[in-house]
Amino acid sequence: MKLELKTENEKYSKSISHIFRIIFIVFLVIIFSDVAFKLGIISRNYKIDHICRLLAVEKSSINFKKLSKISNLKSKQKIWEFCREVVK
Numbered sequence: 001m002k003l004e005l006k007t008e009n010e011k012y013s014k015s016i017s018h019i020f021r022i023i024f025i026v027f028l029v030i031i032f033s034d035v036a037f038k039l040g041i042i043s044r045n046y047k048i049d050h051i052c053r054l055l056a057v058e059k060s061s062i063n064f065k066k067l068s069k070i071s072n073l074k075s076k077q078k079i080w081e082f083c084r085e086v087v088k
Contacts, residue, residue, distance in 0.1 A: 052083035
């Protein structure tokens with residue numbers, strides 16, 4: 001016959017490791033979401049720069065519509081001023 005005794009140390013070590021695991025997962029989620037957010041900003045800036053350069057070469061209404069959606073500017077004059085500042 002075998003007699004096993006569970007000690008309090010095992011319970012504490014399991015709960016501490018569980019807490020560290022949860023903290024690590026939360027930390028990873030925060031890091032990955034921050035990276036995703038910053039990559040979104042970077043890609044938006046490159047897209048704006050690219051479309052402004054296209055506008056300098058080809059003044060199409062499609063490019064104005066794309067820039068209007070990205071930059072929340074409605075008039076063509078404001079979009080032109082915005083692109084002048086971006087392309088500088």
